[in-house]
Amino acid sequence: MTEKETSLPKITKIETQKRKERYNIYVDGEYAFPVDEAILIKYVLHKDMEMPADLMKKIMADDTERKYYNQALGYISYRLRSEKEVRQHLKEKEATADIIEKTVQKLKEQKYLDDQIYGDSFVRTAATISQKGPGVLKQELKLKGLKDEVITQALTQYSNDQLIENALKLAQKTWKKHRNTSQREAKNKVQQILFQKGYTQEVIQQVLAALDTEKTPEDEYESVQTQGAKIWRKNQRHDLRKRIQKTKQSLYQKGFPADMITQFIEEIQLEEE
Template structure:
């Protein structure tokens, strides 16, 4: 049995206290605890503590420290249960204490995967260009159950998906002005799929895009791409072979035959 002989405040952390014990051989440092643990267990001078009580106090303090870490981690943004568990494991928290902390956080309504999923969906809708499939994938990677993730996506309406996807598509079409209209549309479709938009949304967006290219812009794109192909192949081929390589290259890029023939006449056959 040890007697608690002194309690002192730590110099670097006024919320933590050093506990000194006398186990029969004079006073010595025993352990330290947080202020909450000190108050909860009513530690005071001359209290007698056996080894089991000392270990219980140390465990209680470790639990409090880990709980405080979890609270601090939650202070930046909402977290999923998996994120909290992973974080506490990184901090080498005892597995049993992790379960206890998770239970406490849930009871205090600080941890709820359904609320977390809904919050993340709303955030992605307002701050990113991600489609629903990518948002769902992100939720599942964060440990949210697939059905919970699917339910949360009800907060990402079809109209919002169309609006976001169309805005992105129009911007990409403007940025890809030196490509053929056909290639621009194909790349919009491909990119929207990569961003996690569904087929019905993509079809609706494509239907709302201009279905005919601007003749002037299309011709400028043919010239730009044709000249690139000429530079690429002119050192490797000439005459008929050069023409065929350029024509094939422009066709692969989605240009119409009449535009390709016009380029051949103006930039190759007369050169």
């Protein structure tokens, strides 16, 4: 055989890409494959280097892994991510299951990926900037893929003082929003919102005890007038007897005292005579 027939392919050119730290490799005068700078250094790629097929295949496989590793690094550079989020991100980028596993393990070994650190930070941030209770945070962390024992530990970051403070702020906001309803309905609404936001019954009762939920008779009757006027107008298509019946029924359901309802009905009838 001639020397030309027995010689291995060689790198004839290494070209810098516009993308930072990326290079194009040419073999025997033709474009062959791209590589990351880290791969270029790892294999000490240079002009006239022999490039057998098995080596080229290995370099390309390493570069693919490096590409997805860099994508994962970029994804977690903006904020902390859970392991599940990183896996999902790589899957969306069409990484193979093998590459996803290798990338995740590498990130965990380098301490760039840690569900406990993620969970702790998630809870501390939520406790500071939101009024969500532990129950809601627990469900959100489950959706992020965290294990139960990791979530339990993370929730210890939510201090009891912060818990009561957040719940009380939410209760006060809710009470104010429903100030024109009956005392009973407003109180029930506070309990409902706190429960939906993930607070325990124990915390809810503490907050209700600290919250001023007492309305003066004057305030309560003012609420009867506000709510009653709306209901009265809504039922104007009915005859007087049925209109009175439906208005009374609605106000009863809203938790207003019977004597105040009767007083309101008498007053509004007089106004319309």
